[in-house]
Amino acid sequence: MQFEVLAKCHTTRARVCRMKLAHGVTMLPTFMPVATQAAIKGLTPQQMEGLGVSLILNNTYHLNLRPGIKVLQEAGGAHKFQGWNHNLLTDSGGFQLVSLSKFTKITEEGALFASPFDGEPTMLTPEESMSIQHAIGADIIMQLDDVVSSLTVGPRVGEAMQRSVRWLDRCIAYHQNSGRQDKQNLFAIIQGGLDPDLRAQCLDEMVKRKDGVAGYAIGGLSGGEEKDVFWRIIKQCAEKLPEDRPRYSMGIGFAEDLLVCVALGVDMADCVFPTRTARFGVALTFKGPLNLRLGKHSREFIPIDDNCPCPTCSDGVSRALLHHTVTRETSAAHAVTLHNLTFQAQVMGRARDAIMNGTFPTYLREFFSNYFGDTGYPEWCVNALRSVGVDLLEHNTDAKVVEGDGAKWEYSDAS
Amino acid sequence: MSYTRHTSTFRFELLPSSPESTTGFGPRLGKTCLERYGEDGVLEIVTPGFITSTSRGVVPHLSRDNTDATDAIRWAHVPFETFLEHTPPVPTLQSGSHPLHKFLGFRPNQHILTMTLRDPSDDREMPANGHSFVSAYSLRGVRKVSPGDWRKYVLACDPDIAIALSDTPFTTVAHSQKRTTKSLERSAAWLADLLQAVPSPGSEGPTPRLNVFVHMAGGVIAAARHAFSVSLLEPLYEREAETIKPFTHLDEGVSGYTFDLIPLYDGLSPSSRFNPPTPSALSTVEETVEETAAALDPPHSSSPTAQLVPLLHASLVPLPKTKPRIVHSAGSPHVMLALIRDVGIDLFDAHWAQRAADIGIALDFVFPAPPGAPDAPKALGNNLYDARHAHDFSPFADSFRTCADADARPVCPCIACSPSRHAAPLRMSALDEPLSEHAPTPFTRAYVHHLLHTHEMSAHALLTAHNLSVLDAFFACVRRVLADRPADFAGEVERFCVVYDGTMAVWEEAKATWAEVALARGKGRLAREKERQEKDALGTAVEL
Incomplete structure (x- = not known):
């Protein structure tokens, strides 16, 4: 990996970086669409290229089950298998073991789980995770970590953090012996739950291992914790992580979360949210999400967003037609998915330009004003951005501020 | 000069090379031309050819960019009944020229659109039609559509072609002779209604x-x-004559004829709606598989085409031969070839090929059939659900080459076999460097096998584009044989029927594997999928 910081925001901790991997250059900060099963749901790799996307994510747990490592090896890796010749990231498979399998038991050796094929006890060790990710061949691979839900409390959180550090050592050792470091880049995952002390310990230990890792992820968040705790952990981690390594927030996808994370110093994020919500008929816009299933859109002969460059909006697909087809025709899911991924890419692309041009604080204020101006700013966003020197309410003393997670949804026809 | 509504001219020319047969019915080569007054260019479609089916107004599984990238889509058939969920139907409110094209995303300079009330592939039981209305299906219940409503919708949507309302009963009651007579009278009267002169906006x-x-x-x-x-040829008098002025008889105002095979197969089958099957008391998993599979039946592929031919002849004998003939829901290329040869059908809908994409079949056949007699009849396509494709990195079809091959086979131009780089990828910031250049590689059976088993929607997008392209190549080759060596056509049809499996065992196999995957994925999807199969003929449920 070649990694270069091109510019830093004069106010916040945001930065623009150029990350060159084996399959090309990805400019950061960026959002990574999720192709869980080796396909962005409904789309082709050519359509993803058309959106200018250069980095997507595959899930190791899923690809290991189907099509299986043998098929991927025969194909010459996951890039060739899915016809994607740009950058690719795989997770370690650990998160899905915990979220999808009822019988997972964590031991020092690895994660013991019931095979979904025959129910037989199966062990996923850090070495095995590396081996599977080597077969998949992604440009960025993740260490196996001991994941606990972000709502877990007690000694289990500290144990999981410490084990994640020990498993990182095993992943580094296995990866270094594989001779694949020139093609595949190992990222460490900071754990420690919502406890700043545990996070601090984990950061200390993992930053010590900097020579063995190409980048750092912040894990164990985005699991239903208070947003006010979430941003403080992100801030703590981003501040401690080394300048010359990319920083990746796992499972972050709401636009406001992305921009707060970027302002706190995060470079990469991934989430199924934009693609999943598209299939349910929700289109993301700079004025907030539109629920296309609502009857009020049934006679709107305008695109989701007149100014959007996505294939759906630029072709003038009307909200009325989408209302008629969403959740019933797969092509409507494709149309809204294309739009939502473009929206995410625009949010991050504009952030890159703004950081480069020294206008990032203005960009943040404008974005939040458009997105939340009518319903109220989430208090946690106001606090998080104040902590890095941007006051969303500056020159805007009448603005409404709301408590809670502040996620904006168009729920009903009532509005 | 800009286009004014309802001023497109539809013409059909029979090409002189069409071989004559003694019965007066034989294969024909033709060309439909659609010319729009005030717009450049003529949309020409050579026949025999096909019309793409739509569901809820769109080609199932293809986003607009992929529809545009599929050259095989030149003419689309739009059943209107799903739009009856709102009053007035939303497409009738679309402004500008070519409102139906605009609303649905078809290109006036590339696509001919036919608008019809009912989905011709839908054979569900329906409440009876009335003297002045047709019962149509919408998700919000059955809607009664009068000839006056229909004319209003057609005028507001301005499709290139409109199909007049027809009184085709879809009730369980046996149809009496009196009912048949009534059906003919209504269908003729409703046609007359649509043939009324269109109000002219001005003198120009x-x-x-x-x-x-x-x-x-x-x-x-x-x-x-x-x-x-x-009755279409009889001169009309008095009030009726006044209605259709300047035409003197109905056929004079008619541009072409359509044949819906579903009600014919229904009428010919001794077991169909007159003897509904009794529901089973016990419901096991196996039965659920069978039920789900049954819901996916190809449109009566094995039904005897021979019985259809005299019925189609009976309709066509009195009528002029110079008008195009469209058949809906032909269940296989075997049926299509037989109807081209024995009836002179000019156009077929692609429902069959599109349905194959829903259930995981990549079509793989050519006309004329390859030389030599195979030991067993060849399948018309590859069931990519099947485990034998799990490690199969070949492209979708053996009969075609991909953009990456250089042999003598015809190339399949679809987005799966010949993917092309996006011409102008979006750039989201001034800093972004262009994506690395590389030639896209054709998609493989192993990949689509994986996508089908994980219920990834991309599989159906690739298969739909591919199957429409294979069907397009098939018709191109039918026309070539008819043009170059018409005397051989009947022989080639027979050879095709020997070489390729007309019973479509691959279809049954795909249906069964499809149902197994649906079950493996859990009840939620299966329930929605079943609902879909009961209500909408084409497409699959959105994987949520």
């Missing part, structure tokens, strides 16, 4: 008129079908 330009196709009524009674056609 040609007189506006609709391009109207009529469904050939009469069910499975040859005499009734004949009588309906004869």
Whole structure:
């Protein structure tokens, strides 16, 4: 990996970086669409290229089950298998073991789980995770970590953090012996739950291992914790992580979360949210999400967003037609998915330009004003951005501020 | 000069090379031309050819960019009934020229659109039609559509071609002779209604008129079908004559004829709606698989085409031969070839090929059939659900080459076999460097096998584009044989039927594997999928 910081925001901790991997250059900060099963749901790799996307994510747990490592090896890796010749990231498979399998038991050796094929006890060790990710061949691979839900409390959180550090050592050792470091880049995952002390310990230990890792992820968040705790952990981690390594927030996808994370110093994020919500008929816009299933859109002969460059909006697909087809025709899911991924890419692309041009604080204020101006700013966003020197309410003393997670949804026809 | 509504001219020319047969019915080569007054260019479609089916107004599984990238889509058939969920139907509110094209995303300079009330592939039981309405299906319940409503919708949507309402009963009650007579009278009266002169917006330009196709009524009674056609040629008098002025008889205002096979197969089958199957008391998993599979039946692929031919002849004998003939829901290329050869059908809908994409089949056949007699009949396509494709990195079809091959086989131009780089990828910031250049590689059976088993929607997008392209190549080759060596056509049809499996065992196999995957994925999806199969003929449920 070649990694270069091109510019830093004069106010916040945001930065623009150029990350060159084996399959090309990805400019950061960026959002990574999720192709869980080796396909962005409904789309082709050519359509993803058309959106200018250069980095997507595959899930190791899923690809290991189907099509299986043998098929991927025969194909010459996951890039060739899915016809994607740009950058690719795989997770370690650990998160899905915990979220999808009822019988997972964590031991020092690895994660013991019931095979979904025959129910037989199966062990996923850090070495095995590396081996599977080597077969998949992604440009960025993740260490196996001991994941606990972000709502877990007690000694289990500290144990999981410490084990994640020990498993990182095993992943580094296995990866270094594989001779694949020139093609595949190992990222460490900071754990420690919502406890700043545990996070601090984990950061200390993992930053010590900097020579063995190409980048750092912040894990164990985005699991239903208070947003006010979430941003403080992100801030703590981003501040401690080394300048010359990319920083990746796992499972972050709401636009406001992305921009707060970027302002706190995060470079990469991934989430199924934009693609999943598209299939349910929700289109993301700079004025907030539109629920296309609502009857009020049934006679709107305008695109989701007149100014959007996505294939759906630029072709003038009307909200009325989408209302008629969403959740019933797969092509409507494709149309809204294309739009939502473009929206995410625009949010991050504009952030890159703004950081480069020294206008990032203005960009943040404008974005939040458009997105939340009518319903109220989430208090946690106001606090998080104040902590890095941007006051969303500056020159805007009448603005409404709301408590809670502040996620904006168009729920009903009532509005 | 800009286009004014209802001023497109639809013409059909029979090409002189069409071989004559002694019965007066034989294969024909033709060309449909659609010319829009005030717009450049003529949309020409050579026949025999096909019409793409739509569901809820769109080609199932293809986003607009992929529809555009599929050259095989030149003419689309739009059943209107799903739009009856709102009053007035939303497409009728679309402004500008070519409102139906605009609303649905079809290109006036590339796509011909036919608008019809009912989905011709839907054979669900329906409440009876009335003297002045057709019962149509929408998700919000059955809607009664009067000839006046229909004319209003057609005028507001301005499709290139409109199909007149037809009184085709979809009730369980046995149809009496009296009912048949009534059906003919209603269908003729409703046609007359649509043929009324279109109000002219001004003095400039040609007189506006609709391009109207009529469904050939009469069910499975040859005499009734004949009588309906004869009635189209009889001069009308008094009030009726006034209605259709300047035409003197109905056929004069008709641009072409359509045949819906579903009600014919229904009428010919001894077990169909007259003897509904009794529901099973016990429901096991195996039965659920069978039920789900049954819901996916290809449109009566194995039904005897031979019985259809005399019925179609009965309709066509009295009528002029110079108008195009469209058949809906032909269940296989075997049926299509037989109807081209024995009836002179010009256009078929692609429902069959599109349905194959829903259930995981990549079509793989050519006309004429490859030389030599195979040991066993070849399958028309590859069931990519099947485990034998799990490690199969070959492209979708053996009969075609991909953009990456350089042999003598014809190339399949679809987005799966010949993917091309996006011409102008979006750039989201001034800093972004262009994506690395590389030639896209053709998609493999192993990849689509994986996508099908994980219920990834991309599989159906690739298969739909591929299957439409294979069907397009098939018709191109049918036309070539008819043009270059018409005397050999009948022989080639027979050879095709020997070489390729007309019973479509691959279809049954795909249906069964499809149902197994649906079950493995859990009840939620299966329930929605079943609901979908009961209500909408084409497409699969969105994987949420």
